[in-house]
Amino acid sequence: MTVQTIPAAPAVALDDLSRVYKTRAGSVHALRGVSHAFGAGTFTAIMGPSGSGKSTLLQLAAGLDVPSGGRVSIGGTDLGRLKATALTTFRRTSMAFVFQSYNLLDALTAFDNVALPARLAGRPVDRAAVLDALDQVGLRDLARRRPPELSGGQQQRVAIARAIHSRPDVLFADEPTGALDRTTGRDVLALLRRVADDGQSVVMVTHDPLAASYADETLFLADGRIVGRLQNADAAAIAQRMSELEDR
Numbered sequence: 001m002t003v004q005t006i007p008a009a010p011a012v013a014l015d016d017l018s019r020v021y022k023t024r025a026g027s028v029h030a031l032r033g034v035s036h037a038f039g040a041g042t043f044t045a046i047m048g049p050s051g052s053g054k055s056t057l058l059q060l061a062a063g064l065d066v067p068s069g070g071r072v073s074i075g076g077t078d079l080g081r082l083k084a085t086a087l088t089t090f091r092r093t094s095m096a097f098v099f100q101s102y103n104l105l106d107a108l109t110a111f112d113n114v115a116l117p118a119r120l121a122g123r124p125v126d127r128a129a130v131l132d133a134l135d136q137v138g139l140r141d142l143a144r145r146r147p148p149e150l151s152g153g154q155q156q157r158v159a160i161a162r163a164i165h166s167r168p169d170v171l172f173a174d175e176p177t178g179a180l181d182r183t184t185g186r187d188v189l190a191l192l193r194r195v196a197d198d199g200q201s202v203v204m205v206t207h208d209p210l211a212a213s214y215a216d217e218t219l220f221l222a223d224g225r226i227v228g229r230l231q232n233a234d235a236a237a238i239a240q241r242m243s244e245l246e247d248r
């Protein structure tokens with residue numbers, strides 16, 4: 001007997017996505033027909049010159065902005081079909097964010113920062129699971145510290161613990177190492193690599209070829225289109241491709 005397996009829906013699917021901003025000076029085509037499937041358990045970097053559409057892509061993929069055309073699906077759910085409240089709930093359970101600026105609440109301990117999304121979603125806080133998330137980023141012993149009592153790298157690790165605590169389908173990261181020194185940045189990238197290896201999907205916008213070299217695949221954007229892809233590339237190859245794009 002042959003057993004047929006139905007392929008799982010990609011963690012994130014972008015289908016012919018476009019975004020036009022209307023300004024007084026005219027229309028800006030920030031994205032022009034971008035399609036890509038981000039698989040579960042993959043780590044993808046998005047690079048491109050300034051203004052190429054990276055932030056726009058991340059905002060649309062995360063349901064923070066509405067496309068002018070095309071579709072975004074997360075785990076098979078079409079974001080465009082969800083009403084505002086359903087979208088908010090869906091976003092809380094299916095995705096998480098890590099930003100350059102950490103976005104932690106200074107008044108809360110590391111523990112309470114990690115527990116916050118569950119509290120906001122009205123779910124009971126599983127103390128063991130919160131401590132486990134902090135343990136995974138090596139910060140269990142600092143659970144009672146508040147962000148101002150932590151280094152930048154430690155704060156970013158709390159943000160990653162918060163992001164992985166609810167095991168979302170996808171973790172979006174926007175320049176997660178932008179404010180960190182090189183060594184601390186590498187620790188954070190190794191953690192993101194592990195998150196992907198554990199089965200979640202990581203989608204990271206970065207300007208740093210070294211950061212992108214931790215990804216399975218780097219997508220290059222220019223003028224709102226995907227103009228290149230590199231798989232398992234090292235930092236030198238990624239930097240070379242970037243400089244070619246910037247010279248266009």
Ligand SMILES: Nc1ncnc2c1ncn2[C@@H]1O[C@H](COP(=O)(O)OP(=O)(O)OP(=O)(O)O)[C@@H](O)[C@H]1O
Pocket residue numbers: 021022023028029030048049050051052053054055056057
């Ligand atoms: N709210 C907006 N209104 C009008 N134009 C916008 C808006 N947001 C972005 N744009 C334009 O859309 C294009 C893509 O912008 P986007 O911020 O996505 O690029 P980016 O690749 O993230 O750039 P950077 O690396 O500089 O952050 C740019 O031309 C930008 O000026």
